[in-house]
Amino acid sequence: MSTPQNPVLVPGSSATPTAPDPGRLRRPSSGALRRFTANPLGVVAAVVLAVVAVVVALAPVLPLADPDAIDLFGTLQSPGAEHLLGTDSSGRDVLSRLVWGGQVNLLGALLATAVSAVLGVSSGLLAGYHAGRFDTGASWVTSMLQALPAIVVLLAVRAVAGPSTWIAMTVFGVMLTPGFFRIVRGAVQAVRGELYVDAARVSGLSDARIVGRHVLTVVRAPIIIQCARVAGIAIAVQAGLQFLGVGDKSVPSWGAMISEGFRKLSIAPLLVLWPALLVGLVCASLMLLSNALRDALEDRGTATGPSRRRARAAAAAAGPATVVLPEQAEEGSALDTATGDLLTVRGLQVAYAQGDGGDKTVVHGVDLHVDSGEVLGLVGESGSGKTQTAFAVLGLLPEGGRVSAGSIDFRGTDLTGLTPGQHGALRGTDLAYIPQEPLSNLDPAFKIGYQLTTPMRLHLGISRREAKERALALLARVGIPDPARTFDSYAHEISGGMAQRVLIAGAISCKPKLLIADEPTTALDVTVQAEVLDLLRDLQAEFGMGIVLVTHNFGVVADICDRVAVMQHGRIVETGAVEDLFARPRHPYTRTLLDSMVEDGPARPYPFDDDVLRVPAADGAEAR
Numbered sequence: 260m261s262t263p264q265n266p267v268l269v270p271g272s273s274a275t276p277t278a279p280d281p282g283r284l285r286r287p288s289s290g291a292l293r294r295f296t297a298n299p300l301g302v303v304a305a306v307v308l309a310v311v312a313v314v315v316a317l318a319p320v321l322p323l324a325d326p327d328a329i330d331l332f333g334t335l336q337s338p339g340a341e342h343l344l345g346t347d348s349s350g351r352d353v354l355s356r357l358v359w360g361g362q363v364n365l366l367g368a369l370l371a372t373a374v375s376a377v378l379g380v381s382s383g384l385l386a387g388y389h390a391g392r393f394d395t396g397a398s399w400v401t402s403m404l405q406a407l408p409a410i411v412v413l414l415a416v417r418a419v420a421g422p423s424t425w426i427a428m429t430v431f432g433v434m435l436t437p438g439f440f441r442i443v444r445g446a447v448q449a450v451r452g453e454l455y456v457d458a459a460r461v462s463g464l465s466d467a468r469i470v471g472r473h474v475l476t477v478v479r480a481p482i483i484i485q486c487a488r489v490a491g492i493a494i495a496v497q498a499g500l501q502f503l504g505v506g507d508k509s510v511p512s513w514g515a516m517i518s519e520g521f522r523k524l525s526i527a528p529l530l531v532l533w534p535a536l537l538v539g540l541v542c543a544s545l546m547l548l549s550n551a552l553r554d555a556l557e558d559r560g561t562a563t564g565p566s567r568r569r570a571r572a573a574a575a576a577a578g579p580a581t582v583v584l585p586e587q588a589e590e591g592s593a594l595d596t597a598t599g600d601l602l603t604v605r606g607l608q609v610a611y612a613q614g615d616g617g618d619k620t621v622v623h624g625v626d627l628h629v630d631s632g633e634v635l636g637l638v639g640e641s642g643s644g645k646t647q648t649a650f651a652v653l654g655l656l657p658e659g660g661r662v663s664a665g666s667i668d669f670r671g672t673d674l675t676g677l678t679p680g681q682h683g684a685l686r687g688t689d690l691a692y693i694p695q696e697p698l699s700n701l702d703p704a705f706k707i708g709y710q711l712t713t714p715m716r717l718h719l720g721i722s723r724r725e726a727k728e729r730a731l732a733l734l735a736r737v738g739i740p741d742p743a744r745t746f747d748s749y750a751h752e753i754s755g756g757m758a759q760r761v762l763i764a765g766a767i768s769c770k771p772k773l774l775i776a777d778e779p780t781t782a783l784d785v786t787v788q789a790e791v792l793d794l795l796r797d798l799q800a801e802f803g804m805g806i807v808l809v810t811h812n813f814g815v816v817a818d819i820c821d822r823v824a825v826m827q828h829g830r831i832v833e834t835g836a837v838e839d840l841f842a843r844p845r846h847p848y849t850r851t852l853l854d855s856m857v858e859d860g861p862a863r864p865y866p867f868d869d870d871v872l873r874v875p876a877a878d879g880a881e882a883r
């Protein structure tokens with residue numbers, strides 16, 4: 260198995276909120292609104308911003324004086340009935356110029372925010388989700404942008420492109436891209452390592468859907484917060500440029516008004532007060548709003564605990580309740596060329612590209628065979644290559660891994676010749692997977708019901724209501740005592756055993772032809788282990804599917820498997836019917852594994868004859 264990944268978190272700073280722990284976040288809900296309205300500072304800030312935005316937007320229809328009308332006989336007037344906030348050194352109405360100036364400043368800030376959000380979020384999503392060269396290139400570009408002094412760049416742009424506020428704010432938006440990029444990239448990298456994302460992949464969801472469904476949910480809150488912060492920064496910088504006289508002087512602006520008021524400070528101190536007050540008020544409100552949003556959106560309550568991938572252990576997520584959909588399941592088969600055999604693996608090699616240009620082969624010429632309705636145990640100690648073999652069949656080898664030789668014949672089609680898209684179309688339908696860590700394979704941001712019904716609706720094109728009915732039926736079938744309640748629960752609200760049943764429900768929902776279960780009981784306590792094995796056995800009999808059960812536990816093999824293949828160092832060293840192999844293990848490695856099982860004791864009593872089970876213990880005495 261590969262090394263667990265740690266989430267890449269972005270260090271917090273005034274302009275850069277930390278990327279959230281995806282395991283901690285849940286979907287923004289009405290609770291977020293409640294938390295937000297409970298924060299008086301946030302509410303006041305939102306009201307202030309709303310009032311300013313509405314007044315500025317209504318400038319053309321409000322009964323305001325012409326902001327550019329010069330009155331040389333009425334300069335520097337104090338506030339009065341005719342000019343509520345007085346006049347400037349050219350006799351222009353200050354209130355009118357403030358309101359009209361807001362259009363330039365607020366729209367400029369909006370432009371900068373939109374540019375930086377669109378560029379930063381899209382590049383962050385791509386870099387975080389796909390990594391590789393784009394990540395390297397985008398990280399390099401954003402580092403370079405961060406190193407550039409924004410004001411100097413904006414002055415240079417002014418010199419080259421003229422005083423246009425829109426050009427300046429577009430460039431400034433590009434310069435603010437790294438903030439969004441780093442937040443999103445960090446969050447996506449953390450989410451990408453989550454098992455529930457692999458689960459979604461196995462359930463047949465496309466990358467775009469996975470990003471939309473699992474990834475954007477996690478980064479939504481920090482993006483909103485960052486938007487508020489960037490808008491505040493853009494207003495402040497814009498006003499600063501206008502103050503320096505490098506803005507567009509043909510239209511009123513807050514910065515230019517501050518500049519003029521500053522020059523007349525000794526004779527008309529109020530002139531600087533109004534625009535400075537407005538800039539301060541808007542910037543402070545944006546900051547307070549972003550803090551309130553952070554508190555409201557990121558306070559999701561109960562933690563589910565860190566859940567990091569155990570290599571690429573992907574899980575079968577959800578599909579339709581095929582207990583009531585046998586005909587669709589048959590039609591849903593992506594392979595039309597079925598033969599009598601289900602899975603035949605010949606000479607399978609899995610290799611990983613190494614930094615020195617060479618290959619590291621981790622699976623060496625594995626041969627396997629599984630018939631429909633047969634349960635094959637794939638046994639071996641940790642690192643023997645069981646999971647790599649299973650992932651090769653699923654088409655989910657981790658980055659850098661590939662099938663370097665051999666064939667995987669699944670119902671008459673060689674899976675090694677399929678494109679990733681074709682292989683993906685089989686996952687969640689003909690091929691299903693049950694993982695080892697059930698809770699980690701459920702997205703903490705979504706209710707169980709949503710996770711069950713979404714792939715169901717995708718694969719079968721059924722309505723939300725129909726999908727719910729089928730999901731409830733399926734939950735009942737796998738032995739969930741209160742399906743409706745579990746349907747409406749989050750992952751952290753159910754036990755590990757229930758989570759495993761939910762995943763089994765998802766895995767069998769498309770009536771798969773082949774189910775690969777990777778140590779499906781390891782994370783469960785002994786009683787629940789037995790129940791889950793019983794369930795698997797019942798479902799296998801009911802659906803007639805083939806099962807490959809990856810395990811290191813011969814007790815589990817004895818409990819449920821028909822045949823067993825023993826792996827060591829990436830090779831199958833022995834294979835045979837379970838009874839034969841238990842009675843007459845031929846390979847020394849198999850004997851060692853059996854001996855260790857005998858010492859530990861079986862998971863529970865074997866389902867077959869006592870005589871068969873007597874295997875020689877290490878000291879030569881018979882043991883079971």
Ligand SMILES: Nc1ncnc2c1ncn2[C@@H]1O[C@H](COP(=O)(O)OP(=O)(O)OP(=O)(O)O)[C@@H](O)[C@H]1O
Binds near residue numbers: 260640643659
């Ligand atoms: N991403 C990877 N890059 C290189 N080698 C890898 C990678 N993932 C796994 N391996 C190697 O492949 C070999 C087989 O690993 P695999 O995960 O199949 O073992 P396993 O039998 O499933 O063990 P476990 O029971 O611990 O999961 C190991 O030697 C492991 O180091």
